[in-house]
Amino acid sequence: MYIIVSGGGNVGYGIALELQQLPDYEVTIVELSANRASSLRDEIGEMVVHGDGSEIAFLETVGASRADLVIALTADDGANLVTAQVARHWFKVPRVIARVNDPRNEPLFRKLGVDSIVSASGAVMAQIEATLPEHTLIPLMALESAGLQIVTMRVQEGAEVAGRNLRDLQFPSGVLITIVIGPDGAETPSGDTVLRPGHEIIAVVPKDAEDTLRAMVTAPLPEEDD
């Protein structure tokens, strides 16, 4: 499985770190900024290439013709849209995902047949998971410098949070519930958002609060008899 990621920002970097753990996966990260490419290369090695992921001639040299998946994750929607279409229509890449920075561009991406993701890492990883079914772990992304992680978790039947709205819940301090994904799609949560079993939550969590949060969304273990 060969994957090209255009854009070496935090999301691209997080994905590459996840994927490079897996056997038989090869990832190339394409980064436009020479400085960023060089510092990424110092950190994660030769999978990083300095170049323009929307340039056809350059994509050819990094093996776009044999790529199984191209993910365009730059902060520039124009570049992402072009990369996605170049990958699909010029190089015939079977699966292409692009990040949409301005949500108003999303209908256009959809109309052009480009699978897009609006949010940051959680949803990106969910998309990748759907593509890579053998990759069962729900990946987390670490924001090391801030001591934070981005986590995704599913609300279980009987969990403490199930059936309650966010306003009434006491989350550990520092926890940010960023996105709640229900049957109708993703929503930015408000105090009135009710968490239901099956809902997926993407949250920014201080490292030491992760266990508490996890306990709140999972079903309690059966009480042991004394």
Next chain:
Amino acid sequence: MAVNPLQNVSSILVPVDGTSACHTALAVAADIAKRHKAHIHLLYVIQVPRTIALDATLEGELQRAEEILDRAERIAEGYGVAVAGELVQARQTGHAIVDEAVERNVDLVILGIGYNRPYGRFELGSEAKYVLEHASAPVWLIRDEEPSAQ
């Protein structure tokens, strides 16, 4: 008497590519190896373009690599030292050398480079530069004679 810093060198990595510079590096390594009973690891890196899979079988390249490694091994035998040769495929030679140095836990890397003037001016080359910057072991660089001086 001052302690010879080479006394603690017990293994040396010599990347080979068939050039005269790498053979000079090998001669230097052999000399140190004999004096200090050190091992020499030879490394040939097949740099695989990203247009093909990293583990692709590259017949021509493999044959060339084997020839170059064989030749380096014979040269080392001529100096009276035994060497172990290794062949790896990588995207970047510099990365492969740095990785191999860590894996083999070598005490010294001796790298031969040509007098390269790719754009009409001398360039160290990105791979040598990478090794100099990232190898944890000490690195000795052996540069070929300037062609016009020959």
Next chain:
Amino acid sequence: MRVVIMGCGRVGAGLAQQLFREGHDVTILDTDAFAFQRLLPKFQGRRLHGSGTDDRTLIEAGIENADVFVAVASGDNRNILASQKAKEMYGVKRVVTRVKDPLRAELFERLGLETFSPTKVGIELARDAMMRDGTMRDGTVRGETGAAGEGTR
């Protein structure tokens, strides 16, 4: 005709003025208001400070009722994004896109945009000029004439 032009560089400004003279209803956009100084005072079309990739700007420029959209801003990708948006989302019938990279110009032409590549035109013009007096011909074998390249070793 109602024309929206994205990018007030030399081409955008020149085109805007010509179309205005010919009696069209012209709106020209640029992300840098400074660019409008390229327009002569007698250009009485609309100048709009904003990005042609941004929906708010496009709507303000009247994209919903435009007959023609022309993208001649500096970046290929931005021109392509704006053009596909004009065509696919706002139903503009005639969309013309400048794409400097000949490969991208070819691809997006194939995908339904009307593209032109000044690079490709420039290459052809230069080549035609070189061929003009007959000293250089088609199919001259590489290295057959002229000095061999200077070696590096």
